Amino acid sequence: xxxxxxxxxxxxxxxxxxxxxxxxxxxxxxxxxxxxxxxxxxxxxxxxxxxxxxxxxxxxxxxxxxxxxxxxxxxxxxxxxxxxxxxxxxxxxxxxxxxxxxxxxxxxxxxxxxxxxxxxxxxxxxxxxxxxxxxxxxxxxxxxxxxxxxxxxxxxxxxxxxxxxxxxxxxxxxxxxxxxxxxxxxxxxxxxxxxxxxxxxxxxxxxxxxxxxxxxxxxxxxxxxxxxxxxxxxxxxxxxxxxxxxxxxxxxxxxxxxxxxxxxxxxxxxxxxxxxxxxxxxxxxxxxxxx
Amino acid sequence: xxxxxxxxxxxxxxxxxxxxxxxxxxxxxxxxxxxxxxxxxxxxxxxxxxxxxxxxxxxxxxxxxxxxxxxxxxxxxxxxxxxxxxxxxxxxxxxxxxxxxxxxxxxxxxxxxxxxxxxxxxxxxxxxxxxxxxxxxxxxxxxxxxxxxxxxxxxxxxxxxxxxxxxxxxxxxxxxxxxxxxxxxxxxxxxxxxxxxxxxxxxxxxxxxxxxxxxxxxxxxxxxxxxxxxxxxxxxxxxxxxxxxxxxxxxxxxxxxxxxxxxxxxxxxxxxxxxxxxxxxxxxxxxxxxxxxxxxxxxxxxxxxxxxxxxxxxxxxxxxx
Numbered sequence: 001x002x003x004x005x006x007x008x009x010x011x012x013x014x015x016x017x018x019x020x021x022x023x024x025x026x027x028x029x030x031x032x033x034x035x036x037x038x039x040x041x042x043x044x045x046x047x048x049x050x051x052x053x054x055x056x057x058x059x060x061x062x063x064x065x066x067x068x069x070x071x072x073x074x075x076x077x078x079x080x081x082x083x084x085x086x087x088x089x090x091x092x093x094x095x096x097x098x099x100x101x102x103x104x105x106x107x108x109x110x111x112x113x114x115x116x117x118x119x120x121x122x123x124x125x126x127x128x129x130x131x132x133x134x135x136x137x138x139x140x141x142x143x144x145x146x147x148x149x150x151x152x153x154x155x156x157x158x159x160x161x162x163x164x165x166x167x168x169x170x171x172x173x174x175x176x177x178x179x180x181x182x183x184x185x186x187x188x189x190x191x192x193x194x195x196x197x198x199x200x201x202x203x204x205x206x207x208x209x210x211x212x213x214x215x216x217x218x219x220x221x222x223x224x225x226x227x228x229x230x231x232x233x234x235x236x237x238x239x240x241x242x243x244x245x246x247x248x249x250x251x252x253x254x255x256x257x258x259x260x261x262x263x264x265x266x267x268x269x270x271x272x273x274x275x276x277x278x279x280x281x282x283x284x285x286x287x288x289x290x291x
Numbered sequence: 292x293x294x295x296x297x298x299x300x301x302x303x304x305x306x307x308x309x310x311x312x313x314x315x316x317x318x319x320x321x322x323x324x325x326x327x328x329x330x331x332x333x334x335x336x337x338x339x340x341x342x343x344x345x346x347x348x349x350x351x352x353x354x355x356x357x358x359x360x361x362x363x364x365x366x367x368x369x370x371x372x373x374x375x376x377x378x379x380x381x382x383x384x385x386x387x388x389x390x391x392x393x394x395x396x397x398x399x400x401x402x403x404x405x406x407x408x409x410x411x412x413x414x415x416x417x418x419x420x421x422x423x424x425x426x427x428x429x430x431x432x433x434x435x436x437x438x439x440x441x442x443x444x445x446x447x448x449x450x451x452x453x454x455x456x457x458x459x460x461x462x463x464x465x466x467x468x469x470x471x472x473x474x475x476x477x478x479x480x481x482x483x484x485x486x487x488x489x490x491x492x493x494x495x496x497x498x499x500x501x502x503x504x505x506x507x508x509x510x511x512x513x514x515x516x517x518x519x520x521x522x523x524x525x526x527x528x529x530x531x532x533x534x535x536x537x538x539x540x541x542x543x544x545x546x547x548x549x550x551x552x553x554x555x556x557x558x559x560x561x562x563x564x565x566x567x568x569x570x571x572x573x574x575x576x577x578x579x580x581x582x583x584x585x586x587x588x589x590x591x592x593x594x595x596x597x598x599x600x601x602x603x604x605x606x607x608x609x610x611x612x
Binding site (some may be wrong): 033060086093094095096098099100102103104105106107108109110111113114222226229230232233263267270273275277278281282 | 351370396399402403404406407408410412414415417418422470530533534539540541557572574575576577579580581583584587588591
């Protein structure tokens, strides 16, 4: 089994698919953390809302594509609401941020139960993507290729957005040195807002994308939250390249761990994190120098 | 809190003690259960406060060590059938070992990273517990005996005796931590929180002190875990889950971090609130979340800090006159 190239190739694709999902979810958290210095534990709760909204919109409008378009914007709207109502007042106070967003996780977990019930839901992939293709004689769901493609697209867009646009330059300036940036007349508050909204939009997108691959249930947020936090810590907050690398590392370690060493698979990821922190406390590719 | 500026220490201690004695005398069987639960969570909160309020290490994974203590006691006492006293000691040793190994990694990072690392490490303990056949996975272990103290005439299977013992144990633990934070060791820990670079420049082995503080809090949490399984007579992976860590952290902050007594107040508020709400609605997580958010917004320095602020106003005026 271990030397079977077909098996390894399929697992590699599965790992890539999971890494793509982790990337879309983590990059929002990572940039918000790196730029705003804000820890949003409710990020994964927004992801869960994205998945549930995709479920409902697909059901109501009969089109997964529309839900993919609409759900992230609704999630971003919820995020922006919380940003103005609660989170904006907590700049720089990490413990407060963690506690308040943890409270939001508690609230969110019951709100989805109130609206959608406690049962598990399945979302059908759209017809165009619901089939399978042959990979080295084995079948592989097309939808998973779609997830990988969306992850790659997000990476390319974010890379060009950050490196080639004016807003991207402002964001990088903010991550490097917030005070200097704002003393140069950059409206840091406005950039924070845009980044926060983008981060929550990405969380919603990740949820909508994930809905057909994973089951939709209350608790799907917490299930992926720890992995997301590990990706952010391992990659280095605010670092695009670091998040890509860490998503691949964790996605692959999780997928291969599950099939090769099912007994210790869960521990493997934490081992990876422990080793990274031991040798590079600031993450693999930190966006800025940490103390 | 500056000890000289702390005016409410004695009154709060007196009120908590009086309330504990009174409720112990008046409570029925169900009330005794609740009282014991408050006392045990209080031990957990006081241990975490030592870490959060004094060492400045905000852990979001303390339930991991509570779980290690709980599982170790359950394994030795219920599965292997060893004497309960030996199991208790071994459970505390297990807590210390786990805190040493995981703390070795955790204290290398600070601030938010520390929170995330402790969270992840505790989830590793959760994942191991839920996968392990030895610990019966998802279902956990049951039929766990209470500590056999018949040799000094104490029967812990009696609800009232159990809750009194837990209250006394909380008092002992609080007193030990209160001494500890005033000892040279505790003062060094506080100094490192206040200015780590200066302490390092003075030649203090900062990392080693942090790790020692982490282990002390881990052992305290393991003790709370041992007591918790004795009360429930079962243990499942839920006990190591980070929701419990978050709850404990909120209890500490709500009560007032770095005051040791404040977290006990926080425990009383939150445990009683959750008990009431969970009897009224199935959606008690929702209301707990609302409570957390509103309290953090209303009293960011905690109940204890608020009490001191009020006391300062009252006594301040008295001094002026």
